[in-house]
Every structure is written in structure tokens, then in C-alpha cells.
Amino acid sequence: SSDVCSSDLDNRSHQAGGPQAKQVRDVVVPEGITVAELANRMAERAADLVKALFKMGMMVTVNQTIDQDTAELLVTEFGHNVQRVSESDIDLAVDTAEDPADALKPRPPVVTIMGHVDHGKTSLLDALREARVAEGEAGGITQHIGAYQVEQAGRLITFIDTPGHAAFTAMRARGARVTDIAIIVVAADDGVMPQTIESIQHARAAQVPFIIAINKIDRANARPDRVRQMLADNGVLVAGWGGEVETVEVSALQKLGLDDLLEMILLVTDVTEPVADPDAPASGTIIEARVDRSRGAVSTVLVANGTLRAGDWVLVDKTGGRVRAMTDYRGNRLKEAPPSTPVEITGLDDVPSAGDRFVVMPDEASMRAVIKERKDAETEQKDKRLSLDEILAGISLGEVKELNVILKADVQGSVEAIRGALEKLGASVQGTTLRVLYDAVGAPTDTDVNLAVASKAIIVAFNVRTPANVVTFADSQGVEIRNYQIIYNLLDELETALRGLIEPTFREVVYGHAEVRAVFRSGRGEAIVGTMVRDGIIRRGANARVLRAGEVVYTTRIGSLRRFKDDVREVASGYECGLGLENVPDPRVGDIVEIFGRERV
Ligand code: GDP
Numbered sequence: 001s002s003d004v005c006s007s008d009l010d011n012r013s014h015q016a017g018g019p020q021a022k023q024v025r026d027v028v029v030p031e032g033i034t035v036a037e038l039a040n041r042m043a044e045r046a047a048d049l050v051k052a053l054f055k056m057g058m059m060v061t062v063n064q065t066i067d068q069d070t071a072e073l074l075v076t077e078f079g080h081n082v083q084r085v086s087e088s089d090i091d092l093a094v095d096t097a098e099d100p101a102d103a104l105k106p107r108p109p110v111v112t113i114m115g116h117v118d119h120g121k122t123s124l125l126d127a128l129r130e131a132r133v134a135e136g137e138a139g140g141i142t143q144h145i146g147a148y149q150v151e152q153a154g155r156l157i158t159f160i161d162t163p164g165h166a167a168f169t170a171m172r173a174r175g176a177r178v179t180d181i182a183i184i185v186v187a188a189d190d191g192v193m194p195q196t197i198e199s200i201q202h203a204r205a206a207q208v209p210f211i212i213a214i215n216k217i218d219r220a221n222a223r224p225d226r227v228r229q230m231l232a233d234n235g236v237l238v239a240g241w242g243g244e245v246e247t248v249e250v251s252a253l254q255k256l257g258l259d260d261l262l263e264m265i266l267l268v269t270d271v272t273e274p275v276a277d278p279d280a281p282a283s284g285t286i287i288e289a290r291v292d293r294s295r296g297a298v299s300t301v302l303v304a305n306g307t308l309r310a311g312d313w314v315l316v317d318k319t320g321g322r323v324r325a326m327t328d329y330r331g332n333r334l335k336e337a338p339p340s341t342p343v344e345i346t347g348l349d350d351v352p353s354a355g356d357r358f359v360v361m362p363d364e365a366s367m368r369a370v371i372k373e374r375k376d377a378e379t380e381q382k383d384k385r386l387s388l389d390e391i392l393a394g395i396s397l398g399e400v401k402e403l404n405v406i407l408k409a410d411v412q413g414s415v416e417a418i419r420g421a422l423e424k425l426g427a428s429v430q431g432t433t434l435r436v437l438y439d440a441v442g443a444p445t446d447t448d449v450n451l452a453v454a455s456k457a458i459i460v461a462f463n464v465r466t467p468a469n470v471v472t473f474a475d476s477q478g479v480e481i482r483n484y485q486i487i488y489n490l491l492d493e494l495e496t497a498l499r500g501l502i503e504p505t506f507r508e509v510v511y512g513h514a515e516v517r518a519v520f521r522s523g524r525g526e527a528i529v530g531t532m533v534r535d536g537i538i539r540r541g542a543n544a545r546v547l548r549a550g551e552v553v554y555t556t557r558i559g560s561l562r563r564f565k566d567d568v569r570e571v572a573s574g575y576e577c578g579l580g581l582e583n584v585p586d587p588r589v590g591d592i593v594e595i596f597g598r599e600r601v
């Protein structure tokens with residue numbers, strides 16, 4: 001995409017904003033968008049998008065609609081920032097865009113359960129499944145296919161059956177955005193623990209709203225309010241405690257509070273309103289996959305957009321095939337799987353990886369063509385990876401400041417999650433490159449140390465013990481082995497290291513947007529407006545600008561921030577709040593308040 005960027009330099013340089021010539025754009029991505037419109041928002045050429053889509057295995061014309069996940073992939077691929085839209089924007093989309101919004105229908109929310117080990121994630125998933133899943137053909141025995149659905153008040157909710165943020169982030173690292181809502185389980189007798197915080201970080205990083213399930217309230221030493229206090233101490237303000245994060249008290253063991261939890265999920269769903277186009281060709285994510293001796297590759301897929309049908313040609317990464325049988329979590333045979341439905345399918349040539357995205361192709365020939373192109377590209381990539389000399393040459397030239405990493409971790413889930421997070425970290429610190437040269441499951445070895453020497457890398461060990469002889473060898477070779485137990489700490493330290501490679505500069509960051517829904521007071525002094533937070537977070541005291549029809553009309557500060565009658569410090573996406581804006585004489589309904597700040601780069 002680098003040639004794309006340079007050829008569009010002239011186009012972009014007149015755009016107001018950052019100091020660099022290359023303009024990185026914040027691109028608003030609704031749940032469905034035509035290629036032409038997306039190109040327009042990115043200030044890229046539609047033809048380049050079509051080309052990139054082809055490489056991703058999708059054959060579309062400029063006037064066709066693509067789903068949000070795909071659009072987001074494109075936006076990042078071209079080096080821009082994604083901005084998600086929430087319900088209010090979808091209304092806007094109806095006004096401005098022609099057809100795509102019409103096709104979008106509500107779909108069940110997809111929920112992931114995260115939290116500290118032993119706090120009851122698995123028990124909660126089991127309790128919901130046992131209590132709420134209707135019987136299927138397999139005689140009431142639910143099948144563990146990686147996801148299931150429950151019904152509440154006549155509405156469906158999809159649960160991902162693999163708990164934990166490692167799995168969640170590994171999927172995200174592969175480009176999949178599966179989850180609409182996260183449930184963070186906290187044991188009422190144990191409270192907030194490191195992985196609780198990590199889970200919250202992951203949910204926030206993914207901009208996924210979350211609900212706290214305070215579990216094990218049946219225990220004599222359960223202290224739910226202590227959990228709320230501990231959350232507050234960690235910067236998570238819950239409803240009733242001056243914040244917005246909802247909590248629900250449950251007991252997975254005694255099946256208490258399950259209805260409340262499901263009701264809360266539906267309430268959050270009513271705010272975020274997930275939608276999809278059931279008439280589109282299906283696309284979605286692989287949740288699980290394995291080889292079955294008699295059935296071949298068996299994969300559980302979650303349909304994100306469109307409707308998957310038996311007989312469809314499905315492309316996944318560098319494999320594909322024709323969907324033979326489709327079965328749901330109750331063992332029922334299905335002919336069709338609409339959006340948010342998890343189904344187990346057979347018929348793929350090979351076993352894909354969890355988190356891979358799938359798309360339905362028009363026919364076998366086009367599917368095979370893309371697979372071939374991807375395999376060729378991979379061979380090229382491999383040749384490149386072999387030439388460590390090139391990497392060394394890059395360092396000595398001194399143009400690119402690099403941090404090379406060899407990653408060793410306890411399980412594949414951690415490896416994938418950390419690698420994904422590191423790649424993102426590398427991309428976020430401008431002027432440097434962070435390369436994960438190698439990653440694998442297991443403790444660091446002498447071979448790893450040798451590789452580190454050859455490529456001037458550091459070794460990052462996560463949740464593994466480095467044998468004493470390897471430590472000695474590494475010392476003698478001047479290789480650094482850094483050990484971590486918490487992903488967050490690992491990322492934090494590497495970020496510091498990376499920032500240490502460059503001179504400090506500052507860049508602007510946008511924290512969030514709120515749309516003005518009502519003007520209560522204007523004129524001189526502080527204007528008071530009622531807003532809906534569309535994305536990110538609104539903070540009292542933050543810098544802000546008022547956008548009208550995309551133009552900055554005022555630069556101001558959030559003088560006061562209120563939710564109902566209460567003064568609050570911050571308000572998150574999806575909530576209404578009152579803002580006091582300094583020196584904005586005439587705010588109008590429909591204005592967008594953009595909250596920004598400066599961050600050390
Ligand atoms: P995970 O590691 O988060 O998946 O936790 P598990 O679901 O494996 O639960 C850990 C332990 O807590 C198990 O021994 C469960 O029986 C127990 N447990 C889970 N939920 C409850 C609950 O609501 N009440 C009580 N008393 N024990 C629970």
C-alpha cells in the first residue's frame with residue numbers, strides 16, 4: 001500500500017490536521033458500506049480498495065456493500081485509523097447513504113466471557129447452557145462446538161464457549177472482531193485480580209462494552225461491594241458508584257441471577273444495536289477447528305454477515321471447500337445459518353485456525369484462484385524472512401530504529417495474543433519498527449539465544465521458566481531475556497523500550513466523540529448541551545473541538561460533565577450526558593464534540 005500512499009500525497013496534504021505530509025485519517029466505518037463510499041472516506045482510490053479486497057479473497061465491485069469487519073481490515077491495511085459507529089450513526093447513515101442501511105437487520109449479540117482464573121468463567125458458561133439452551137435432536141445433549149445460543153425474552157444471545165482474554169485477543173490478532181459484549185467474571189470472595197484487570201484492558205482495547213458478573217454470591221464470605229470498591233480503585237467505576245459499568249450478581253453454581261445477567265446483555269444490546277445484512281453472501285470467523293477421522297476438517301464458524309448455506313463455496317485463509325453438512329450446538333442439521341449463528345461445518349480441504357475469517361465465494365474457480373495467489377504470496381514472504389542479513393543491514397543504516405523480539409510463551413493462545421499485540425504496538429509508535437522475528441511455545445533455548453545474537457534481538461519469555469544453563473549462555477552472549485507473567489506488563493515495558501529508541505515528541509490523540517442532541521443554554525459563558533457519546537470516552541477538563549458538517553467551528557474545553565444530576569469524571573460510549581462547553585456561543589443539535597489530548601510519542 002506504500003505506493004498508494006505516495007501517489008495520494010497531493011490529495012491529502014491539503015487536509016487539515018497532523019504535522020506530517022502523510023495524512024492518517026480517522027475513518028468512520030458503519031456496519032455496511034459500499035467500496036466507493038469507503039474509498040471516499042479514506043481518500044484512497046476505489047480501484048485500489050477493490051484490488052486489496054481481491055487479495056483478501058473477495059471479488060466485489062465499487063458499488064457493492066462490504067461488512068464492517070472487512071471495511072475495518074481495509075482501513076488498517078491502508079494505514080488509517082478505524083472509528084466504529086454506534087446506533088446514533090446508523091441513523092445518520094440512513095439519511096446520507098442510499099441503500100446499504102436498508103438491508104441491515106438486527107442480529108443477536110455475540111458475548112465472550114473473560115476474567116481471572118477460577119473465578120467461574122467455565123461454570124457460568126455451563127450454567128447458562130444447561131439452564132437456557134432448548135433441547136435439540138441429539139436428545140437434550142448440547143454439543144460443545146465452540147459457541148452456543150440461549151433465548152431470553154424471545155431474543156437470541158450467542159455465547160463464545162472459549163473463555164478468557166487470550167483467546168479473545170488471539171482472534172482479534174487475526175483480524176476477527178467477533179465479540180459485541182464482554183462479561184468480566186469476578187469472584188465475590190476473591191475480588192479483582194491481575195487477569196481481571198487484563199480482561200478489562202483487552203475489552204477496552206477492542207472497544208467492546210463490558211458487564212461485570214460478580215460470581216459466587218452463594219459463598220458465605222462473598223462481598224460484592226468489596227468487588228465494586230476494588231474495581232473503583234482500579235479505575236472502573238460501576239453504576240451506583242459514580243460510574244457507568246453495569247454489575248450483576250450471580251452464582252454459576254446455584255444458577256442465581258442468570259436472568260438478570262441475560263437481561264443486562266439485552267439492555268446493552270439495545271444501546272449498541274448490532275446489525276447485519278442477512279441477504280449478503282456470508283462472511284464471518286472460524287471459532288474452532290479440528291480433524292475428525294471420518295468427517296475430515298470440522299470447523300465451527302460464526303456467521304458475522306449474510307446467511308451461510310449448505311453447498312456454499314467457502315474461502316478461509318489459504319484453504320477452502322464446499323460446505324457439506326451444517327450442524328448447530330444442539331446437534332440439529334441446518335440448511336441456513338443467519339447472522340450471529342454458530343454452526344459446525346464440514347467440507348473444507350484443510351483445518352483452518354481459530355480467528356481466521358471466512359468468506360463465501362461465487363464459485364469454486366474463484367475460490368481456487370485466490371487460494372493460489374495467497375500461497376504464492378506466502379512463498380515470497382518466506383524467502384524474505386530467511387534473509388536476516390537484510391534486517392541487520394537495516395539496523396546499521398540507522399534509518400529505522402528497530403526492536404527485534406523473539407517470543408516464547410506457555411501456550412499457543414498466549415503466543416498468538418502477544419504477537420498480535422506486539423505487532424500493533426510496533427505500528428503505533430511512529431519512527432520505529434517492532435519485529436517479532438520468531439515465536440513459539442516453550443521455554444527459551446540455546447538456539448533462541450543464537451538467533452537473538454544473529455539478529456540483535458531480545459528474548460521475551462511469557463509464563464515460562466528459562467533453564468539456568470540458558471540464562472548463563474545468554475549472559476555470556478550479551479542477550480537479554482525478559483520474563484513476564486502478565487501480558488499487560490510485557491506490553492508496557494516493550495512500549496517504553498520502543499519509545500526510548502526515539503526522541504520524545506508529542507502527537508494528538510482523539511479520545512472520543514459525542515453528538516449534540518439538545519442545547520439547554522447558549523450565549524456567553526458556558527454553553528450547556530445534552531449529548532450522546534458515540535465512541536470512546538468523554539472526560540471532564542479535556543480539550544475539545546466542535547465539528548459541524550465535518551468542519552471545526554470551535555476549539556474549547558469540557559468545563560463540566562454531568563450524567564443525570566450528578567457531576568462525573570468521565571462518560572463512556574453509548575451513554576447520554578450533559579456537557580458544559582467554554583466559549584461556544586451557538587452550539588447546535590447535530591454538532592459533534594471531539595475530545596482530544598496530547599500524548600508523548
Ligand atoms: P474458570 O477458571 O474461571 O473457568 O473457573 P471455573 O468455572 O473452573 O470455576 C472455578 C471453581 O469455582 C470451581 O471449583 C467451581 O466449582 C467454583 N465455582 C464457580 N462458580 C461458582 C459459584 O457460583 N459458587 C461457588 N460456590 N463456586 C463456584
